Amino acid sequence: MRRTRFILSLCAAVALAIAAFAVAPSRAAETAVIIPPPAMDAPASDGLQTALLAGGCFWGVQGVFQHTAGVTSAVSGYSGGSKATADYNLVSTGSTGHAEAVQIKYDPKKISYGRILQIFFSVVHDPTQLNRQGPDTGTQYRSAIFTANDEQKKVADAYIAQLNAAKVYKKPIVTKVGPLEAFYPAEAYHQDYLTLHPNQPYIAYNDIPKVEALKKIFAENYIEKPTLVGTAKVTN
Secondary structure (H helix, E strand, O other): OHHHHHHHHHHHHHHHHHHHHHHOOOHHHHOOOOOOOOOOOOOOOOOOEEEEEEEOOHHHHHHHHHOEOOEEEEEEEEEOOOHHHOOHHHHOOOOOOOEEEEEEEEOOOOOOHHHHHHHHHHHHOOOOOOOEEOOEEOHHHOEEEEEOOHHHHHHHHHHHHHHHHOOOOOOOOOOEEEEOOOOEEOOHHHOOHHHHOOOOHHHHHHHHHHHHHHHHHOHHHEOOOOOOOOOOOOOO
């Protein structure tokens, strides 16, 4: 009897695992895509510029841009909601209006806004997934570009139209483009997360491949040593 119960329990566990696997998002859905550069780009200018992007969990987005040449800082945080709700536990409910976002400061003489968007659409995330990214679901994981000025909006809108017209993806891009109203840095423990926890299962499975894709597809824009928010001690 005990053996029978054990076998039935084992079968039930296997069935649940198979069912979970069947409904789990495929990593292939986020596989890097080689895409053309934007036909329209912002001209190089003096001084640092800011780009604000949301593409799923901010750990991976930050990690990719911390390995991007010309980026002077990449900070994880929240945008789209109020200051009062810029808290991880609240944002995780999906009811605050915030998206997990990354504020990118960059030197436009070393990397253009258009190239940042190309990396964003190519290796950072899948812009055809609505209110989700990989294993994460909810409006806080939406694909969004928060523009700092009219020029950024024109470049972003034109690039999305270009990629859709070229049918680069099997489905239309769902990325929302809107004005940047405010950005709130995330809690300290979220900063430099990919660098600090490279072997954490979520990071190893979902985010390290993004950095590897950056290195392979955008070799001229890749830097080995990440530009960190704090003094990070790498754990292996």
